[in-house]
Amino acid sequence: MILSERLQSFRQPEIPFAFFDFDGTLTHSDTLMPFLHHVTGVSYYPKLMKLSPILLAYVAKFIQNDVAKEHVLTEFIGQSDTHQIFQAACEFVMKKLPNLLLPTGMEKLHEHQNLGHYCILVSASPELYLSKWAQQHQFDGILATQLAVESGQFTGKLLGKNCFGAAKVERIETEYGADCWQNSFAYSDSLSDLPMLQCASKGFLLRKNQFVLI
Template sequence: MMPGATHGAPSVAFFDFDGTLTKSDTLMPFLKYVVGSPTYYTKLALVSPVLAAYLAKVLRNDLAKQLVLRHYLANQDIGVLRTKGDRFSHDIVPTMLRPEGMDRLRWHQKLGHICVLVSASLDVYLNSWAHNENFDDVICTQLQLDSSKRNGKIIDKNCFGKEKSARIELWKKGKILGETFAYGDTLGDVPMLSSVDHGYMWNRKQGKFVPFT
């Protein structure tokens, strides 16, 4: 049974995106959407060693991501990228959503809880999607602007692992809050789940969110 709503100070729920509110990763589908299939697969051959090194745990998540983004997004016109990000959030993301994750989001929203999206995915499409789904705030990885173009670099750190919990603590600073909740699906979400009153991890075998202990 899900915990009930608190009284007094507002409760807040933090949601991971990829694999929690969606059924799978959205970054690579977004990059494919931006550059088109032919270019996507050509570049994929070039970044495959990077992805393999990350999967083998010999290359950090943030470094691997930075290298992939530079290959795909360097010199992308910011206006075009924003337009494609909006379209991706409207046309593609809805087809990737996990019903159980969205049910949790709606439950918290119905109770009037503050809902915050916390993701390593990119602001260029997350901000639009989160706005349409009535999130109160977004904490995510941000792309760096280089004049009128994106240079494929990210601002500060990739919002992953310990960085998620660090940004949540920064977001909470100075706020008076009630109970805190968080939802995730991978080990990268453990720091976030450990930093709240009620953490839930998506269990693939059971097909549901289970309390994180």
């Protein structure tokens, strides 16, 4: 999704792209579970206990990331009204996310924005709440995991691929073209993002609160 008018109307090839992972890179930690906690309130922990076999299987690498995510989303927001969840997403962005932001990552984002680079948020977390946050923080674009909707309700299933690992590279090249990697930058805290970091001209991995060129 393109957010800024300058990228929508006329992309200038001499302007570099800077791609940012979200969870753990621009935040202190994961944001999906805090979001689901915000949505479900007191029923959060009973639902979490019900999901414990799935979560343990994921940690043990018996099931893949996207499969575990669909189980979690189905339990927490499956059959939920989209309007209600979108409202909760707006509240989460305004009230909860500011406390989760990581100064090191946000400073790097502002550095690239001040240089006039095209800044793109690329995350496995749901576009459901990240799109509003990305607009608030003046990103030029966002690529995040999309959720399926039927009859005005979230199904708990993913719409397309989980925006994770190599899928991030696919999404980036589909949206901006393979030439977007020229003179580009990419930032993440996770080795799962090595495909993206290695495609960029300069890929940085967050280690001990510092971004290290890989």
